[in-house]
Amino acid sequence: MFQTITKSLCVTTVAASRCFCRYPGQYNIRHYCKKTPSRLWVSEALSSSELRENIIIQGWVRSVRAQKANLFLHVTDGSCLQPLQIVASSELNDPSLTFGSAVEVTGVLKRSPHPRQPVELEAHHINVVGKCNPVFPFKIKDRHSLEYIRQYPHLRCRTNAFGSLLRIRSEAATAIHSYFKKNGFVNIHTPIITSNDCEGAGELFQVEPSGQKPKEDENFFSVPAFLTVSGQLHLEVMSGAFSRVYTFGPTFRAENSQSRRHLAEFYMVEAEVSFTQSLEDLTEVMEDMFKSATEHVLAECSEDVDLFHKYVTPGHRGTLDAMMTTSFPIITYSEAIEILSRSSQKFVFPTDWGCDLQTEHEKYLVNHCGNIPVFVTDYPYDLKPFYARDNQDRPHHTAAAVDLLVPGVGELCGGSLREERLDLLKNRLEQVGLEDAYSWYLDLRQFGSVPHGGFGMGFERFLQCILGVDNIKDVIPFPRFSNSCSL
Incomplete structure (x- = not known):
């Protein structure tokens, strides 16, 4: 999607939605691209009444479940309590994709076959933006008390x-x-x-x-x-x-x-x-x-x-x-x-x-x-x-x-x-x-x-x-x- 262009004055125009090109050098020239993904909050995705392609979700992983053919993630961004389920091919699995890691996921928003969640995101690409140390004090399946989490005001x-x-x-x-x-x-x-x-x-x-x-x-x-x-x-x-x-x-x-x-x-x-x-x-x-x-x-x-x-x-x-x-x-x-x-x-x-x-x-x-x-x-x-x-x-x-x-x-x-x-x-x-x-x-x-x-x-x-x-x-x-x- 991103084009590499030189420092010389050059403008590429394609009639479509807005995006930004990044390239070596000090200039950042705005142009247009037909397939620019649109970002949604998790709350927006969960309440969406329509299926949408080329969606970006940014947030933090709350659970990871890897199977032979598929990978399942729950991702939240703080906009609501309920996480969004991400379904991906096992080929997109990554050792750094763990509980607490920050991710950016691009994919297609689809109806979920599971009755307890209205939609899910079928991932085409998963980028680990921030890795999470394995000694993270909060665990996936534990329900920590308020007294316990008070020990970690920064987390x-x-x-x-x-x-x-x-x-x-x-x-x-x-x-x-x-x-x-x-x-x-x-x-x-x-x-x-x-x-x-x-x-x-x-x-x-x-x-x-x-x-x-x-x-x-x-x-x-x-x-x-x-x-x-x-x-x-x-x-x-x-x-x-x-x-x-x-x-x-x-x-x-x-x-x-x-x-x-x-x-x-x-x-x-x-x-x-x-x-x-x-x-x-x-x-x-x-x-x-x-x-x-x-x-x-x-x-x-x-x-x-x-x-x-x-x-x-x-x-x-x-x-x-x-x-x-x-x-x-x-x-x-x-x-x-x-x-x-x-x-x-x-x-x-x-x-x-x-x-x-x-x-x-x-x-x-x-x-x-x-x-x-x-x-x-x-x-x-x-x-x-x-x-x-x-x-x-x-x-x-x-x-x-x-x-x-x-x-x-x-x-x-x-x-x-x-x-x-x-x-x-x-x-x-x-x-x-x-x-x-x-x-x-x-x-x-x-x-x-x-x-x-x-x-x-x-x-x-x-x-x-x-x-x-x-x-x-x-x-x-x-x-x-x-x-x-x-x-």
Whole structure:
């Protein structure tokens, strides 16, 4: 197909489809060739309604079966879970054609006689693009656990399970963006480097220049700068000009934790809604977004989700179906404490009014409510950050805050109405010694401020919830946590 031509100006024209000629030298002259093969993704080939000649498939070998007359390969390219079967003459067999090797196959797409696969590719040519070392840590017939493949962060995307996870993750992100767009939210790119600690917990990664030692009391940005723990405060700035805003990006917490629920770097979905004085406005968005994104994933990634629910987390599909068909109940923090206090279960952490809910408490409350997501509202005022709206209720002093607790994970979303009353906000900032650092935040309440509120959802925890995955490190491509920063 490729013609060899010299460096002299020479153009060959044949009326047909486009291709490229490669030849020694610096020129690359485009010409046309009648028999140019067309490349298909494996997903396109499997869904093709017509038989096609001169097809190219590029991908990685998932299985090899050599017979006396024929050679059978299964090839995948990441576009879908199901591989494409390649049928070839045994003459095309090659010692380097092994599990894990990268190949380019040219042939004819035909109907398959096997009822479990619609088509197959009859190969005319097989080119091994990349050989695979025999000590490849994943084996053809083994179903490796998520814990096992986690040891190989640079290779685990080659497995069926993690390939499915990454396709699901991609579709889930698309679904979340789509939900907010359809519901009138404006996407705001909040900064990753910031000078504020939104959560007030002090779990910050400080940003400093590399390769140069700053002078004493001198900062690159003139003030101490950190990797963001939340985009919320920046969204609140935008809520003074837009009724609905959201952001979706990486956030960072310097937590020295090895737990199954925490990472040092993870993705957060955060939204802010203006002109609202009701927690129900926030819980409605949380529940609607959760169900909308989940429905999209189930529709677009059915095979990938089925793989998880069948082999990785068997039995979880029933739990997910219950979440999708039931309205999420709402209880107050005081009601939650009463439920925990009446329980015969012995908890490690105390359940007195005023104590923060721990993971063991959250999971018990979810089970108590029928193993479906549950909203807990009106937490003790002293447990919440300075921006949470004061309910001004007595004898219990609470804040207009809400958490969404879900099966298997615990807290998925956390949000609150924001304190829009200048005098109350100013007093709170003075109490915690932050009035100078957040003078700009007080300014927001003086220039056309409106009642507003918002929430954040951990994206990885959302994936854990819908797939039933126990460890958060198994739902992110490259997990970052204390004592671990591979790659």
